[in-house]
Every structure is written in structure tokens, then in C-alpha cells.
Amino acid sequence: MPPVTIDPARISTEPHSDSFHSWGPIRYFSPNFKECVSSRLKQLNQLEPNWDCEGATAINRHVIAAADRLAQRLPDHIIFPPAVVPISNGTLQFEWNADDYSLEFEFESPGEIRYLKWDPEKGVEEEDSFPANDVDQATALIEWFTSRMFN
Amino acid sequence: MSDVDGGGPPVANHEILLRAITSSDWWVEDERRVSSAAFKNRCFSVNVESICGLEGALEHLNTILDCPHGGLASFECGEARRLSFDARHEQDPNHPDNIAHASVYGDRSSSRRSRNAKKLARLCSIVHVPNFNG
Numbered sequence: 001m002p003p004v005t006i007d008p009a010r011i012s013t014e015p016h017s018d019s020f021h022s023w024g025p026i027r028y029f030s031p032n033f034k035e036c037v038s039s040r041l042k043q044l045n046q047l048e049p050n051w052d053c054e055g056a057t058a059i060n061r062h063v064i065a066a067a068d069r070l071a072q073r074l075p076d077h078i079i080f081p082p083a084v085v086p087i088s089n090g091t092l093q094f095e096w097n098a099d100d101y102s103l104e105f106e107f108e109s110p111g112e113i114r115y116l117k118w119d120p121e122k123g124v125e126e127e128d129s130f131p132a133n134d135v136d137q138a139t140a141l142i143e144w145f146t147s148r149m150f151n
Numbered sequence: 152m153s154d155v156d157g158g159g160p161p162v163a164n165h166e167i168l169l170r171a172i173t174s175s176d177w178w179v180e181d182e183r184r185v186s187s188a189a190f191k192n193r194c195f196s197v198n199v200e201s202i203c204g205l206e207g208a209l210e211h212l213n214t215i216l217d218c219p220h221g222g223l224a225s226f227e228c229g230e231a232r233r234l235s236f237d238a239r240h241e242q243d244p245n246h247p248d249n250i251a252h253a254s255v256y257g258d259r260s261s262s263r264r265s266r267n268a269k270k271l272a273r274l275c276s277i278v279h280v281p282n283f284n285g
Binding site for chain 2: 083102114
């Protein structure tokens with residue numbers, strides 16, 4: 001068997017099986033979550049105008065700061081670090097993907113997040129906006145995603 | 152490209168549009184698909200395949216955009232229009248010689264804007280796989 005590289009940020013316990021009922025996962029072990037997100041945001045902060053080769057603007061530093069503030073205030077070990085993805089209009093989004101379902105937090109401005117809960121298999125296509133400083137709302141949405149992973 | 156509605160003629164629904172994947176951040180390597188972030192700008196560029204062909208779009212990607220490691224995603228114009236992405240055949244001011252260019256305008260005021268971007272990303276076919284690690 002070839003060697004396997006393990007990403008510690010994405011390690012989780014396995015969901016409990018029918019043959020073993022006494023325990024199940026309750027949360028991620030993600031000790032580097034905040035450092036990972038901050039590091040990634042610093043990379044986005046370095047993007048020059050036209051980073052997409054089609055005239056994109058540089059990522060708004062206030063949006064970056066808002067995204068970092070939210071990441072730093074989330075509870076520990078809640079989930080693995082998101083993909084932090086730039087958008088050509090100078091904003092960014094967090095993406096968590098697993099199989100065919102996902103969660104997106106698009107920072108449409110420094111003060112507002114547009115979220116998308118996406119799980120076509122279960123008929124979930126929900127989106128709305130919430131304040132970027134609403135940690136409770138962000139936490140609840142992330143818990144929706146993690147609960148889906150474990151069920 | 153312009154970010155102002157140019158009012159160019161609508162691209163016909165049957166046309167296949169080619170979207171350049173020019174950022175490694177837009178490519179989900181594990182799942183070999185494009186991120187919805189590639190479709191969240193209010194206006195983005197595509198090339199009309201019937202005008203430039205796949206080879207022409209690749210040449211545009213490699214030489215004009217100078218993104219040889221990038222990829223190309225394709226989708227049908229009519230399907231995108233049903234998701235409120237309206238393609239207009241109009242000149243790219245940065246590359247005026249590109250006669251295949253069209254601008255796609257998304258409805259960023261729609262209450263379904265995130266879903267629509269996600270659906271457009273999911274219906275894309277990858278006609279040239281990016282190789283950002285190459």
C-alpha cells in the first residue's frame with residue numbers, strides 16, 4: 001500500500017456504525033483552524049488587481065478583516081478550516097464541501113454574510129444574509145453542516 | 152472587462168459558452184469541479200464556442216490571458232439564462248480583437264443569487280482541466 005499523506009486539519013472520527021452504539025463523534029479536532037484561516041486570508045490580502053487575469057479588483061481589506069474576526073471568534077474545534085476563495089468583485093467566501101452538500105459564507109461586504117446551505121439530496125437550498133459579527137448564527141449554520149456529516 | 156451593462160445583443164440560448172478558470176482558488180481539485188465563486192461577480196467574461204472553437208478559447212487562455220495552467224468550463228447559454236445569468240455579445244475593452252467575447256450579467260439583487268451561482272457551477276462541464284500544479 002502506498003504511503004498516505006494525512007491532513008491533520010481534516011481528521012475526524014468515523015461516524016458510529018450499527019455494530020457499535022456506545023459512542024459517536026461530537027465535534028472536530030481542528031487545532032489549527034484559526035491559524036489556517038488567518039494564513040489564507042493573508043494570502044488573499046496579497047492578491048494584486050487583475051489576479052483573475054480578467055480585471056478583478058484586489059480583495060477588500062475590510063472584508064478580509066471581517067472574515068478573520070469571525071474565524072477567530074468561532075468556537076474551538078467546531079469544523080475543519082474552510083476553503084477561503086476570492087471573488088472578482090473584491091470580496092471572498094468560506095466554503096465547506098463534503099460529498100454533494102456544502103455550506104458557503106460569502107462576505108458580500110464587511111458587515112454582511114450571505115450564506116448558502118446546499119444539500120440537494122435532502123432538498124435543502126437555503127440562503128439568506130446575516131450580520132458578519134453574528135457568531136451565534138455562523139455557529140448554528142456550521143453545526144448544520146457538521147451534523148449532516150455525521151448522520 | 153467592463154462592469155457596466157453594455158446592452159449588447161443577447162447570445163442565443165443554444166450557444167455553448169466557455170468560462171476561463173484562471174484562478175487556482177476557483178478549482179476544487181478533490182472534486183474536479185469549479186467553485187461557485189467563479190460566477191459571483193456581477194459580470195464575467197465568456198467566449199462563444201461556435202465563434203472561437205475550443206482551440207480558440209484555449210489560445211485565448213494561454214496567450215491573451217496568459218494563464219497556461221488555467222482551465223475551461225462550458226455551459227449552455229439558455230440554461231444559464233434560466234438561472235438569471237444573461238449573456239450579451241459585446242466587446243471586451245481589454246481585448247477588443249476577441250470577437251467571440253460575451254459578457255454574462257448575473258442578477259446580484261436576486262434572493263436566489265447564491266443558489267443560482269451554485270447551480271451554474273454545478274451544471275458546468277469541464278472541457279479543459281486546469282493544471283495549476285503543473
